Amino acid sequence: MYQVPDYNQTVSMKLSEVLADIGVDERIVMKRRRTWLLMESIQNITLQQLNRNDSAYIFGSQSEGTTTIDLQSDLDHIYCNKDLPIIQDWSDWIPGVNNLLMIQDNSISPGYCLLQRLRSDAPLPEDGESNQYLFKDRTGKLLLKNFIVSLLNINLEIHGPAGFQQGQQGLSDIDFVYALHCTTWPQQARQWLDQQGEGQWPSAEMKQYCSRTGCFVVGVGCRGSEHEQVEWRISTSLAERCLMFNLNIIQIRCYVLMKIISKTFINPLFKDVITSFMCKTVLFHCISNTHNNIWRENNLLSCLSLCLYLLYNNIIYENCPHFIITGNNLMRGKISPAVKPYILEILSNIINSAGVAILGIKCDDLGSRLQHKFYNLCTIKTSDIISESLLFSLAVHIYMTLKKINHHLKDSTCSPNEAVEILKNYVSKTINCQYEGLDKTASHLLLPWYCTTLGSVLASLNIYHYNTVSADALKLISLGLNTDVASSKLKLASILYCVQEIQKADTVLSEIERRYDLQIVEPVCSCYQFERELSRQGFFDLCDNHNEEDLQYITASCVRYLQCEIHCVPTELRYEMFRSTQEDRMFRTEEDNNWMDCAVVDSLPYLYFLQYKVHSHLGRHDQKQAVLFKLIRTIKEEPNLGHRETALNLLGKCI
Template identity: 60%
Template structure:
């Protein structure tokens, strides 16, 4: 089947080099895994702070490190509802949660189960049909229908698209879509997978430690039935996702590269013609099967092409015989009913062509320019290295998760009084200390990343209360805000400068702003906004990201500056308008995650220049005032990554009013309104400015 060894070795080595250049090497794979496990920990820490009874798991290609930038892999998130308890026998019944008995018998499709409701006060069958999501079968059992999941998501105003057990949430600009799966936890290993724990393939790849870990993770059930079942609304799929993640984390780099190549082949040759027939999970299952049945020395860099062709040959047979057994639950056929009789011969023809080409078919793969890169390598030329860009993407994704987690936690105090907000922030901080003390590794890091943000907000809230009471700032407020000054390059320090500005301390304001400007290297520092997401593009940021992990957030990112209503006395008058951006009519046009519109939110760099302009104006430093106004104007015109450009334009417009340039001010407000037609304070500024102009003209005429 294969050409001479020298040929396959040469192609394999060049192919490995190309994949390494685009970020499929040991270091970047580990970097991806660490980042997404850290993101998972940050997200779950935020959920604990708000006492949410659910746990999130980041699964699939992103967290496994088995993707590239242009594969555009979805982010797979499994949301585990901890207020449910799935048991395989009644001894696992627990008080205080919804207990459901997993039924796995001959009436249920392999890999699936039924869920029988148990009583809340005892491990006995429940006898009443309590709502439309429960069904009494012919034997009298009360079974839970998987229609519960879409109904619950609809009630929560979730706008995703239903696709099997997953609900796809559209991605924002520059970020991949998220596939969200809602699951219920079962603490015990599924009966249908018990035999797998005793199997041992040729490779002896599955160590006792791996099997022990897998069995201890238990499993999940997700709300989708088998396509071949007559009662698909009553069936729930058994998921061994955490065990599968364990297997993926134990692959070597050649095995990972083989999997990435299979996905690139799917993207190039299969998906454009036969979407939904062969999935990446089927490719993963084929890979597991081949690994289990080959010796470990087979999976070497110089053998990559042979490994790939071997996997494709097994995939070909799976399609031919319409049978691809789930690796852990082999009774579950993953291909059944996915491939039609019309498409089957064409898919087989494509796979046969790729196998017989012995590598030349890879030259047609445009994803990541793999084909062109391989041709260059074979011609002994250098290909472009994109690993730094991958590192930048990973670090920015971590930053966005920190940002969105902070928003998620602060949302509940959005309209709180000073006293209520202070109490809640202290509660968050003490909870994080508790989580950190009992956690380890990534949990401690998550708490270390989140904690300073709450300290900053607490300090600013205390300062707002102080200013309201006696026009000063207490030592306590300064102490708390000082604990959060190093969250990033600028946002927390800008809050401190804002506090000083609002009490009229121009000298200390100018000192803090000068320090921020000195640290803000625009060739490196990347703006971060969870409301507006684009891929990082600064080369300096990519280089920093490639050499560091999440600690680089302190000196390579600039988060937006966010003020809650309880911080209003630390906000300049010009920015306070943003807290009142919405008319009664505008409220109807807000989305599910638009509560931040009740806050004052501004990008760091334009806010830095705005505060400098106001401060230098007060100090009478004309040259510095003109320089910072020019910087503010240039930033708005040239910075492509502003998340709140409309707010920056509103601030610039008010600066133009101060400069007695009403026409330029009106132009700024109109540009702002063009960017965001609804929920924009520019409407108020336009009305106010026009009123001023009219009154001034009337006064002149008199």
């Protein structure tokens, strides 16, 4: 039986407790994974609705559950186009499409490939000359250039093959990577499927699953290669996700500790020399080559030392082999002779410190938390902060998804009748598709929003033609009333007000105010980036033990009206749809700022504005003055309004 010395065991147990306190435990890891995979499902359903032949994937430490608050890990969003199928064997050629043949030979850097253009009418190479997208090499092959990321119509900073978008306060930064997908396992990685280390990990079942995931190719060449402009990097991210999801909590904690150590001791001096992906790869190699019984909670310190020692050896030889494509050296050209001895000295000191070096880590207060554990002092857990961030991120993601749909509907060529048909198609697709698992949950989150918008557009047409609202429109709106606390219900109240159903509007508004708990409900707006303050304590408290189903009780999205909904909007708010000039449009990106041609208002100010109008119609002077003061107080005191100027405009109309 493997024995652990008492000191090692004591430090390991205390360190495990600290990591659990900062969110590296089974519950929070699974919560992170569920949230980000749900967002991935929402993206893919939306791409289907927009008839885009793309798939979306969310990778990175956030979606793996292998991060902490202070690590501030970013997200890797991969958008994969299906219009250019990649094959590795001529027998897989598909007629009628632009096939690309993946070329992997000795002239290509390990972990990279070339993509040769093939004819669409016969399984033969395409014949032609070099152009903007293709390069003809010395042997006559037409190769696809790897600058395809520049074709993305996104207003992002470009970092190699990726676009970058800085997150709003409290949200993660995002790398957008444009990729192509090959459904078959890369030749360079086929040997890995038959290898088996001492630890018998990954299992045969895991490898079989990985082989079915195929691979991505990303538009970046190996630095210094003669083929750099036409090489594509092979990515096995889906297989790596499978491996990460099959780690136990001690292995995850070991990986998180490696990243914290790198962030604390190495990156401030030698930025990006040791990457998170290198740490992950080192962990994979360690697990594969050790018996499973060492990865226990009371042996965490030894497991960490084992990983750091392997990393130390990799740096000595300047070779960190990719776990799946072993010929690909992740450290190639990364470590200069000048910095190498310093990094080795840092790692040596940490390894030989027997855990003492960890006491100096300020990231997530890891060092001070560990000291408190030895003195049996209580430490603050961060699970509520993490849960709040996840649930709020999901709410923002849903709203940003609806922005994409609204952008499609807002197109100037789209008439109200055409908008109705498009929205009916969205609703029909969402209902008829036999979604399962998280896809089913995602569809249930999106469907009420589609119903509300469709009902509102129909109501606008009804009001324009008949000055009344049809039963079909009201039924659709009723199906979407529980998207959140207020926004969809406010659309119903606004419609009732516009057709002079004042008493019914008053009843709906009273119900909204009853449900809108000012100590809990958090405003959600993702129309543009602005500095948010911390969410209210009640929201924090509820998030830790709630999931996506509870967004309808604790969030209030801003209310957005498209121009095809104009007759459902009070006159005072309609002016917001016409705030833009031609000059404005020249200096903004439509994808990010399409809300500027809509009427958009935060839920709480809109609630009080509508109540003011209703009370005026009903002759309730005292109630009218009371909600006016509530509107003023909200504009002055609510820190997270996204459309304060619109609320001020409505206040001005009231006064």
